[in-house]
Structures are given as C-alpha cells and as structure tokens.
Amino acid sequence: MTVTWYGNASRGDSGGMAPYSVMNSIRRQHGFPLLSANVADIVATVLQQDQRVLLYGAAGTGKSTLATSMAQHLAQENRRCSCISADPGSPLMGMPGTLSLGQWVQDAWHIEEYSPLCTLDAGRFRLPLVAALGHLLDHARDGVILVDGPGVVRGVAGRELLEGLVSVVKADVVLVVSITDKIPPLLAELNALASAIAAEIYIVPAAAAAMRPGKRVRARRRTEQWDQYLGDRIRQDVDLEKVSIIGTPPPREQAHAWTGRQVALLHSQHTRVMGEVLQLKGNCLTLILPARVSDTDALLIRDAVRTADGYVETAMPWAAAQLGYIPPADVLPSAAGSSGPRLVGRVGNVDVAMINGVFGDPLLHIRLRHQRRSLLFDLGSGERLSARIAHQVSDVFISHAHLDHISGFVWLLRSRIGEFPACRLYGPPGLARHIAGFIQGVLWDRVTVPGPEFEVHEYDGNILRSFLLQATRPEPELLHEQSVTDGILRQESGFTIRAVLLDHCGTEVVAYAFEPDQQINVRKDRLLARGLQPGAWLNELKQYVASANDSTRIRLPDGSDASVAELASELLLISAGKKLVYATDLADTQNNRQRLVDLARNAHTFFCEAAFAEAEADNALRNGHLTTRACGEIAVLAGVGRLVPFHFSRRYTEDPLQIYHELKTVCPCVMIPMSAQLFETSRVIPDDAEIV
Numbered sequence: 001m002t003v004t005w006y007g008n009a010s011r012g013d014s015g016g017m018a019p020y021s022v023m024n025s026i027r028r029q030h031g032f033p034l035l036s037a038n039v040a041d042i043v044a045t046v047l048q049q050d051q052r053v054l055l056y057g058a059a060g061t062g063k064s065t066l067a068t069s070m071a072q073h074l075a076q077e078n079r080r081c082s083c084i085s086a087d088p089g090s091p092l093m094g095m096p097g098t099l100s101l102g103q104w105v106q107d108a109w110h111i112e113e114y115s116p117l118c119t120l121d122a123g124r125f126r127l128p129l130v131a132a133l134g135h136l137l138d139h140a141r142d143g144v145i146l147v148d149g150p151g152v153v154r155g156v157a158g159r160e161l162l163e164g165l166v167s168v169v170k171a172d173v174v175l176v177v178s179i180t181d182k183i184p185p186l187l188a189e190l191n192a193l194a195s196a197i198a199a200e201i202y203i204v205p206a207a208a209a210a211m212r213p214g215k216r217v218r219a220r221r222r223t224e225q226w227d228q229y230l231g232d233r234i235r236q237d238v239d240l241e242k243v244s245i246i247g248t249p250p251p252r253e254q255a256h257a258w259t260g261r262q263v264a265l266l267h268s269q270h271t272r273v274m275g276e277v278l279q280l281k282g283n284c285l286t287l288i289l290p291a292r293v294s295d296t297d298a299l300l301i302r303d304a305v306r307t308a309d310g311y312v313e314t315a316m317p318w319a320a321a322q323l324g325y326i327p328p329a330d331v332l333p334s335a336a337g338s339s340g341p342r343l344v345g346r347v348g349n350v351d352v353a354m355i356n357g358v359f360g361d362p363l364l365h366i367r368l369r370h371q372r373r374s375l376l377f378d379l380g381s382g383e384r385l386s387a388r389i390a391h392q393v394s395d396v397f398i399s400h401a402h403l404d405h406i407s408g409f410v411w412l413l414r415s416r417i418g419e420f421p422a423c424r425l426y427g428p429p430g431l432a433r434h435i436a437g438f439i440q441g442v443l444w445d446r447v448t449v450p451g452p453e454f455e456v457h458e459y460d461g462n463i464l465r466s467f468l469l470q471a472t473r474p475e476p477e478l479l480h481e482q483s484v485t486d487g488i489l490r491q492e493s494g495f496t497i498r499a500v501l502l503d504h505c506g507t508e509v510v511a512y513a514f515e516p517d518q519q520i521n522v523r524k525d526r527l528l529a530r531g532l533q534p535g536a537w538l539n540e541l542k543q544y545v546a547s548a549n550d551s552t553r554i555r556l557p558d559g560s561d562a563s564v565a566e567l568a569s570e571l572l573l574i575s576a577g578k579k580l581v582y583a584t585d586l587a588d589t590q591n592n593r594q595r596l597v598d599l600a601r602n603a604h605t606f607f608c609e610a611a612f613a614e615a616e617a618d619n620a621l622r623n624g625h626l627t628t629r630a631c632g633e634i635a636v637l638a639g640v641g642r643l644v645p646f647h648f649s650r651r652y653t654e655d656p657l658q659i660y661h662e663l664k665t666v667c668p669c670v671m672i673p674m675s676a677q678l679f680e681t682s683r684v685i686p687d688d689a690e691i692v
Contacts, residue, residue, distance in 0.1 A: 034205075035175075039066075039073050040073060042070065042175075043077075046173045046200065047070070047074070047144055050079075050080075050143050050145075051144060051145075052147070052170060052171045052173070053144065053145070053146050053171060054149060054166065054171040054174045054175070054199075055147065055148050055149055055175050055177060056162065056175065056177070057149075057151070057177035057178055058151050058153045058178075058185060059087075059150075060151070060210060060212025061151075061177045061178060061206040062177060062206050062207040062210030063148050063149065063177050064085075064087075064090075066175070066207070067083050067092065067146045067148045070146065071083060071104035071109075071146070072104070072107070074144055075104055075107075079144060080103075080104075080142065080143030080144065081144045081146065082101060082102065082141060082143060082146070083104070083109065083146040083147070083148055084099060084100070084101050084145070084148065085099060085100045085148050086133055086147055086149050086165070087122060087149070088121075088129070088150070088304075089120035089121065089122065089150070089218070089314075090218050090221070090222065091222070091225065092109070093109040093111060094111050094114050095114070095225055095226055095229045096120055096223075096226055096312050097119060097226075097262045097304040097312075098114045098115060098117060099115045099129065099132045099133055100113070100114040100136075101113040101114065101139060103141070113136055115135050115136055115271070116271050116300055117302065117304075118247060118262045118300050118301055118304050119302040119303050119304050119314070120222070120303075120313070120314050122151075122152050123152040123155075123157035123161065126152070126157060127164070129161070129164075130164035130165065133147070133168055137169065147165070147169050147171070149165055151212075154185060159189055162186055162189055162193075166199070170197075171197075171199045172198070173199060173200050173202065174190070174199050175204050176201065176202065176203045176204065177204045177205075177206055178204070178205070178206060179206045179210075180205045180206065184203060219312065219313055220311065220525075222312050223310065223311045223525060226276075226306075226312050230288060230289075230290050231290045233288045233289070234290075234292055235278065235288060236275075236286075236289050236293070237285065237286050237287075238265070238285045238286075238287060239283055239284060239285075240252070240284075240299070241283050243296055243297060243299045244297065245298075245299050246298055246301075247300045247301045248302050248303065250301075251602065251639070252280075253601075253602040253639075254602060254641070255279070255575070255576035256348070256575035256578060257315070258277045258279075258280040258285070259278070259280070259573065259574070260277060260307065260315075260575070261276070261303075261304065261305045262275075262301070262302075262304035262305065262306075263277060264300040265287075265289075265296040265298075266297065266299070268297065269298075272296055273289050274289075274290075276288045279574065280576070303315045307573075308523075309523065309524045309525065310524055310525035310526055311525060323344070323352075323671060325341035339356045339358070339359050339360030340358040340359040340648070340656055341357055342354050342356070342357045342358075343358075343644055343646075347578050347605050348519045348578040348604070349369055349370065349520065350366050350367060350514075350516070350580075351366070351367040352367075352605075353365045353367075354644070354646055355382075355384050355385060356380055356384065358645070358648050359648050359650050359652075359653060360380065360381065361380020361381045361405070361407065362399070362404065362405055362584050362646065362647055363377075363380040363381065363382065363385075363408060364582055366514060370539055370542060372392055373392055373394050374389055374392045375393070375394065375397070376393055376397070377397045377399075378398055378399050378405045379396055379398055379405065379408040379409050379412065380405055380406075381411075382408035382411030382412060383411065387415040390412050390416060391415065393412065393423060394421075394423065394424065395424045395425075395490065395497075396423065396425045397427070397489075397499075397512045397582070398427035399428075399510055399582075399584055400427065400504060400508065401427070401428075402507070405584075406434065409435065413438060413439065413452055413471075417447060417449070417451070417452055420453075422454060422468070423454050423455070424455045424457065424490075425456045425457065426456075426489055426490070426510070427456075427457075427459070428459060428460070429458045429459075431457075432456040432458060432467040432469065435456050435469055435476075436469055436476050439469060439470075442471070444471045444472060447471060447472075450470060450471070451470055451472045453468070453470045454468075454469045455467070455468055455469075455479070456468075457489065459484065459489060459499055459510055460508075461500075462483065463483060463484065464482050464483075464489060465480075465481050466481070467479060489512075493517070493546050494516065494517055495515060495516045495577070496517070497512060497514060498599065499512050499513070499599075500595045500598070500599045502586040502587075502592045502595060503587055503589060503592055503624070504585045504586055505623065505624030507585075509586055511582065511595075512583075513579060513580070513582075513599050513600070513603065514579065514580040514581075516579070517546065517577055518546070519574070519575045519576065519577050520572055520573075521572065521574075523570075523572065526570055530570075530571075531558065532556060532557055537554055537556065540554060541571070542572075545564060545574065549564055550563065550564050550565035551563060551564065552564050554567060579602070579603045579605075580603065580604065580605045580607070581599060581603040581605075581606045581607065581608075581638075581640070583596055583600070583609065584607075585624065585625065587621070587624040588625075588627065593634055593637070596608075596638070597638045600635070600638035602640070603638065603640045604640070604642065605641065606635050606638065606640040606642065606644065607644045608626070608631050608634065608635065608644070608645060609625060609645070609647035610646070611623075611625035611626060611647055611648060612627050612628070613627065613652065613662055614627050614628055614629045614662055625649075628662035628663045628666065629666050631645055631666075632662075632665075632670065633666055635667045635670070636667050640669065641669060642669050642670075642671055643663070643667050643669050643671065644670075645659065645660070645670060657672075657673075660673070
C-alpha cells in the first residue's frame with residue numbers, strides 16, 4: 001500500500017520541493033534519515049525483522065493512519081502486528097481515557113488489553129500514562145509492536161513525555177512524523193536520545209491529507225467510542241467507605257463535581273470494569289457500567305467527564321464557571337461614586353451579577369434562568385436595574401438596614417406599582433419597621449390599585465416572624481411566627497435558603513446561603529440522536545424532574561410520549577447544585593468566623609466583604625468590618641471553591657488591586673480582575689451588559 005505524503009514530487013505543484021528541502025536540511029544537520037513516501041519502502045527499510053516502533057509527532061500529523069497502513073502491509077506479508085494506542089484523548093482504538101493494546105486481525109484492530117487512566121490529558125498525567133504503557137508492553141505478543149504516541153510535543157510536558165516514552169518502550173525504531181515545511185519538535189532531545197539508546201531515528205513526512213480534527217469532532221468521536229463500550233448499561237452502587245479512591249478525585253462534599261466522571265473499578269490492581277458516575281449521595285456512588293461486578297477494592301477517578309452537552313471531555317476545575325469582571329460603564333475610577341468592576345457570570349443554572357461593583361452599594365442579582373425569576377441579596381442602589389427585573393423579583397434577602405444595603409427599596413417599591421404578587425423580603429429583627437417607614441413616607445392618594453404588597457420575614461436566629469405590608473395599610477400586620485431549623489428560611493422545589501445571624505458592632509446582620517437542589521442539563525447529543533427538537537417540553541421535563549414527578553408522561557415533538565423518568569434517564573444530566581454564600585458587614589470575631597465558616601463550608605462561590613487592607617485592621621475593628629486577611633482566612637477554613645470579594649472601602653479606588661493582592665497571599669481561590677485595565681473606562685460597556 002502507498003500513501004501520498006507532503007514533499008512527494010508527484011504532487012505536481014511548484015511548491016512541493018521547497019518543504020521537502022526543509023526536511024533534507026534537517027537530515028543533513030542532525031543526521032536523521034528521511035524515509036520515502038511509500039509505506040512498503042518504510043516497512044522494508046525499518047521493519048525487516050520484528051521490532052518495537054515508536055511513532056512520535058504532533059497531533060494531526062497522521063501517526064494513527066500511518067500505524068494502520070503499516071499493519072495492513074505487514075498483514076499482506078503474513079506478519080503479526082500489534083499496536084498500543086497511547087493517546088487517551090483521541091485513541092486509535094478502544095475507549096477514551098485509556099491506553100489500549102490491539103492486534104491487527106482481518107483488516108481491523110482487535111483489543112487484547114487496556115489500561116485505564118480516566119483522563120484525556122496526556123500532558124498533565126504523563127507519569128501514569130508511561131506506567132500504563134509499560135503494563136501493556138508486558139502483555140504484547142511477539143511480532144512488530146507499534147506505539148502510537150500522544151501528540152504532546154511541546155514544553156516541559158512534551159520533553160518529559162518523550163523521554164518517558166523512549167525509556168519504557170525501549171524502541172528499536174523511532175519514526176518522527178512531521179509536516180514537511182516545519183522543523184520537527186524537540187530535535188535537541190531526539191539528538192540526545194539517539195546517542196543514549198540503540199534506536200534508529202527516522203523522519204517521515206506527514207500525509208498530505210493529514211490534519212487535526214476540530215475540537216467538537218474529536219469530542220464526538222471519543223463519545224461514540226465511550227458509549228459503544230458502555231453498551232446497554234446497568235446501574236450499580238459503590239460504597240466509597242469500602243474502596244480506596246485513587247487518582248485525583250473531586251472534593252467528596254461537592255457531589256456535582258462527581259457527576260459524569262469516568263471511573264475504573266479495580267481489584268488487586270487489575271481493572272474489572274470502567275464506568276460513569278451517575279450521582280453521589282453521601283458515601284453512595286451510583287455508576288453506569290456495561291456489566292455488574294462484585295469484587296472491587298479500589299476506584300480510579302481523574303478528570304475525564306461527560307459534560308452537560310453530553311460529550312466526553314476534560315472536566316473544568318470543580319469551582320470553575322463563567323465569571324468575569326467588567327468596569328463601570330458610566331464613571332471614571334477617580335470620580336466620586338465610582339463603583340469599580342462588576343462581576344457577572346454563570347454558576348450552574350443561575351446567572352449572577354454584582355450590580356454596583358466592588359465599591360458601590362451591595363446588590364447581588366441572581367437570575368433563575370429557567371424560571372424568569374430573580375432573587376436579590378441586599379438592596380443597595382437599584383439604578384442600574386430595569387423595571388422589568390423588579391417585576392420578576394420574588395425574594396430579597398437583606399443583610400441589615402444600613403442605608404447602603406436598603407436604599408434600593410425605593411426603586412423596587414416604585415417599579416412594583418400595579419398588579420403584582422407580594423414580594424418577599426428577609427432580614428434581621430426590625431426589618432418590617434424599616435420597610436414600613438419607606439412605604440409611609442410616600443403619599444399614595446393617586447394610586448388606584450391596592451398598591452405594592454410585601455411579606456417581610458424577620459429572622460432572630462431561632463424564630464421567623466412574618467408581616468404583611470401594603471401601600472394602603474398604615475402598619476405591618478403580623479401573619480405568623482415559626483421556629484427555624486438549621487437556619488432554613490425558605491425551602492422550595494429547586495433551592496433552599498439558609499441563614500446565620502452575625503454581629504456588626506452591635507447591629508445584627510444576616511448572611512445567606514443559596515443551595516440549589518440539583519443542576520439539570522439537557523444532553524444535546526441524545527436529542528440529536530433521537531431527532532427531537534428543543535422546545536417548551538424540555539422546560540416542562542425539568543420542572544417535573546425538580547418536583548420528583550417521575551410518572552407523568554410528556555408529549556414529544558415527534559408525536560410520541562414518554563414518562564418523566566424515562567426521558568430524564570435518556571436526555572438529562574443531573575448533578576448536585578452549586579452553593580453560593582453571601583456575607584457582608586461583619587466584625588472579625590471568633591463567633592462570627594465560626595458561624596460563617598459553617599454556613600459557607602464547601603460553597604462553590606463565596607461572596608464576602610473585604611472592606612479594609614490589613615494595614616487598616618484597627619479601623620476595621622472599630623467599624624465592624626473584615627480585613628483582607630480575615631476574609632481570605634474564612635474562605636480557606638470553609639474550603640470554598642472560589643472567593644469573590646466586594647464592598648471595598650472607597651479609600652482604595654486609586655489602587656484597588658492592592659486588596660486583591662493581599663487576598664491572594666491568604667486565599668489562592670480569590671477571583672481577581674485580569675489586569676488593572678479593567679478598572680479603566682476607555683471603552684463603553686452597554687447598559688445591558690451588567691446583567692447576564
């Protein structure tokens with residue numbers, strides 16, 4: 001069999017010889033032979049006897065195609081050929097997340113043995129990859145053994161991986177597959193290896209048609225390989241207390257980070273089966289497996305995962321999500337009233353926005369994307385929010401009634417004149433009286449409708465007292481009192497709000513945790529496979545799943561119907577929700593620290609004030625605020641995934657990065673603007689950019 005290569009004069013284009021001269025120059029400089037374009041010649045030159053051959057080169061140069069072509073030619077000569085697919089991200093054969101040993105039989109690779117890595121990242125996990133490669137080489141039969149190396153060829157990872165591959169393979173031949181108009185990578189390392197080992201090193205021009213598939217194509221291919229391995233799929237529970245967990249597991253407390261992860265079940269260091277995490281509840285890990293197994297003593301897990309869109313890819317760090325800072329659109333940092341950069345982004349199924357920036361009045365907007373509903377944490381100036389948002393606010397969680405935390409109530413009150421349901425407000429004792437003062441300070445004689453209505457819930461640490469207030473009623477009406485368990489102020493289908501009472505120099509303040517029940521994502525690959533069009537029926541399905549209504553049947557776009565349980569199993573990826581915690585205006589006391597650490601423990605995102613630099617610790621103490629160090633230490637003790645500091649004193653508007661740098665020395669997970677340029681306003685941000 002022949003393959004057309006770059007540099008072959010038969011291409012007939014005028015530029016064909018120039019790239020080939022690059023290869024000849026390399027050959028003259030380094031002494032590496034340059035092979036011809038004919039696979040038969042390659043086999044005749046380097047494989048006159050059974051040898052070990054390492055195929056080395058960058059991704060997209062056609063190493064896998066060359067390995068298959070060589071195996072086909074050897075089969076025509078009735079010679080045995082094995083191959084180890086050593087790229088876990090784009091495997092020639094077998095499953096993603098593994099290294100596989102295959103035998104060429106009847107025009108196809110047949111898997112004889114595999115070794116799990118549970119990662120697609122050969123560069124990061126190069127030592128486990130080299131160890132797995134050595135294991136498979138021990139099981140290889142006589143004959144020609146090809147090793148299709150991963151495409152990691154640059155940086156420290158490329159250098160170390162090349163050295164490890166050559167060392168463990170003990171190759172007789174190294175074929176460096178390279179694009180003809182580019183210098184092959186790591187030639188200096190290859191030169192050094194050539195003098196240290198007995199291997200012959202050859203340069204092979206990459207095939208003319210060789211190219212690396214796009215990211216989505218690679219993801220689709222590996223997902224098909226993985227789904228083929230899982231087959232019909234059965235569920236099996238694993239008690240994590242009865243197995244050793246090896247690899248790089250996510251935090252046990254972050255159940256959502258386990259969902260979709262690829263795992264391997266082992267017994268006495270031998271792989272029994274591989275599977276996929278369906279869910280983690282407590283110590284019970286529910287897996288999807290191709291077959292049930294009974295004797296396992298270890299579970300391997302790294303970062304290969306089925307993502308929300310259904311494709312097998314590398315997991316983001318468990319606290320990663322789309323978050324970033326944007327500068328204020330209207331004022332300069334040096335101007336009075338500058339609010340600094342605003343954080344906007346997405347966490348799980350909610351969008352978040354720090355409306356008034358790190359210097360402005362506290363106001364965190366959480367948008368429940370699938371419900372057209374908003375929650376607000378604190379109620380500082382609402383000028384940047386539209387009336388449309390006010391119409392969709394169902395709940396407001398106020399830390400305390402200082403003006404910068406409650407002045408936005410005027411915006412909310414004015415925006416809700418009309419036929420709107422009662423808006424719920426939560427806060428410390430006395431909140432109903434403060435809200436009544438706002439309402440009574442307005443003349444309502446021209447309002448013909450009953451007027452804006454509010455349910456105000458005061459939390460004193462043990463009891464929740466609820467009042468009804470309305471524009472036409474002069475005094476708050478006590479509705480009821482109820483005891484509070486575990487700080488839960490509100491619990492409904494989809495999320496729980498938990499709170500603790502803290503001290504702000506004698507003023508009671510409330511810190512809140514937003515705890516989503518679960519995160520529900522649609523598997524787009526399954527929708528495509530079923531030929532189903534997205535639509536309102538998917539939102540209906542999610543709502544039924546959230547309310548545990550599994551038996552209800554849903555009409556599908558193709559005219560058929562199925563139960564919620566059936567559709568959820570096939571089309572949805574369900575994981576635990578990502579907890580957000582909001583805390584501001586608290587003194588640095590031992591009691592405050594302990595209460596807040598308990599509330600924020602293992603939160604995905606922690607919004608916490610960092611009012612003063614450490615040099616202003618005395619000032620912070622007098623005013624009942626946290627310093628950068630106190631904020632960072634609380635975040636570290638709570639084990640949060642990401643810290644978002646805010647409510648900075650305006651004395652730092654000239655040098656806001658000072659606060660971030662101090663926080664970084666204490667807490668490695670603090671969110672920091674990319675550069676000081678983010679505090680400038682040389683570009684205009686549209687008004688709607690502040691709300692995701």
